Amino acid sequence: MSDQTDGGRRLSTQEAARALGVKPATVYAYVSRGQLTSRRDPAGRGSSFDAVEVEELARRSRREAAAPAAGDLSVRTALTLIEPDRYYFRGVDAVALASRYRYEEVAEWLWTGRVAHGAVFTSPPNVLAAAGRAVAALPEHSGPVDRLRVAVAAAAVADPLRFDLSEEAVLGSARCLIPTLVGALPEKGAVSWAGDGRISRRLWSRLTEREPDPDALAVLDLALALLVDHDLAASTLAVRVAASARAHPYAAVSAGLGALEGPLHGAAGRLAHRMLVEVLEQGGAAPVVAEYLRAGRRVPGLGHRLYLGEDPRAAALFARLEGLEQAAPALGAAREVAAVMARQGGLHANVDLGLAVLTVSCGMAAEAGETVFAVARTAGWIAHALEEYQERPLRMRPSGQYHGPRPPRPMPEPDPSP
Structure with a gap:
């Protein structure tokens, strides 16, 4: 009863x-x-x-x-829908959303289904200091994902509430973690525009020595908002596996960063940046593309398995970059590469090529696109972790198909001493 x-x-x-x-x-x-x-x-x-x-x-x-069935490797999500020519965040056209709202506002929409107008993310001073010290201790040659992984670990240790997996606590951690990741990165340019707390503004001085102008900063913010999420990419799946085991949000983000560092995922923007630099140096795309094909290498920044035509994220970035005077050479080079490759099989520009135009034209290093991608996608990883925390624990545990020797086998003897 x-x-x-x-x-x-x-x-x-x-x-x-x-x-x-x-x-x-x-x-x-x-x-x-x-x-x-x-x-x-x-x-x-x-x-x-x-x-x-x-x-x-x-x-x-x-x-x-x-x-x-489990063998279909399908995960229910209410976050991102991808169609052959566009994608949506919670049912809203993602390009339109990112074009209208700042990165922080798009992140809030993905997390809560509400647009928090003027949202600002801040990091507690003690957490930011701990992450900054940890990153500063790394060797000078450390890459962006190396620094971000260390910053996440330091921020986790500084947060005694990290094991609270309630929605309110996880979102509180997320709103602190993202600015901590940005603030822990070494500065390349002078800090200006004091009082501007936007993630894009704080990230700018970590990516280039140049002073930002409003149009360039708007493109960076657009890139962050466009990259917030993209369904179950490899890094996002890693995040959901960690969250399924009830790893705290910092550990889940660390899992995403680990997968992101693979050369087939987060590093693609770096390769596209270097290719564009080669095209600008040689004065044309044809010889550069020919050299890539001759060496049996894939031309970076082209093709996406989820879109039939041009990646809508690339199209949105190219359209915004049209209004950026200093982007004209790199944008022309990118379009020339796409035109040359279109004759070879119809491959279209993807978001990595759009990011490369931004990074080349704003005097950023080749790895800057990787940094932008990782910072932006952290918001999406948090959204997926929140969804996974509502599911049955440890549900993402596939069974292996054993192909080794059949038992029983005799006990192995130790190798003789040399």
Whole structure:
């Protein structure tokens, strides 16, 4: 019989079993796995269960029953939808959203479904100081992802609330972590525009020595907003696996950074930057493209498996870069590369080529695109971690297909000493 307590309505074991559609023994199995909590009845009549918790577990079970089989590697998400020619954040055209709102506002939309007008992310001084000291201790040749990984680890240690996985706590950590990542990076240019707390403004001085102008800064902010999320890229899947194991948000972001550093993911912008520099130095795209093809290398910045034509993120960046006078040479080089390759099989520009035009034209280093990508995508990783925290723990645990020798095998003997 259900009863009402100060903590809310409670169900008996039998009632919980009926609500879940399982046997009573399975209810206790859920308890042992940490999926339900039970309370012993003071009168000795068995255990009782919180009705809201039982109902939430029943809803999750129904969702998982309706989901594709585990072998299909499909994850339900309400964050990003990708179609052959465009993509959406929570049902809103992502390019239109990023063109209208600042990076922080787009991040808030992805996290909460609300646009927090004028949102500003700030880092506690002690957390920023800890991350800055850790990054400063790295060798000078350290790459951007090296620095960001160390900054995340330092920020995690400085946050005693990192194990609180409630939505409010995770979002609080996210709003502190992103500015900490930016603030911990070494400065290349003089700090100006005091009082401007935008992530794009703070990031600018970490990417180039040049003074920012409003148009260039707007392109950087657009790039950040466009890159917030892109469904289940390799780094995002790594984040969801970590979150499935209930890793705290800092650890989940670290997992994403680890996958991002692969040459087939985050480093693509660096390769496109170097290619554009070669095109500008040689005065044309044809000899550079020919050399890439002759060496059997893929021409960077072109093609995307999810889009039939031009990556909409690249199209949005190119359109905004048209109004940036100093971007004209790099933009012309990028379009020439795309035109040459279009004759060879119809490959179109992707966002890495758009980022490369931005980084080349604003005097940034080749790895700047990687930094922009990682900072931007941190917001998306947090959004996916939040979704995963609402799912059954450890659900992303596929089974291996063993192809080794069949047992039993004899016990191996140690190799003879040399």
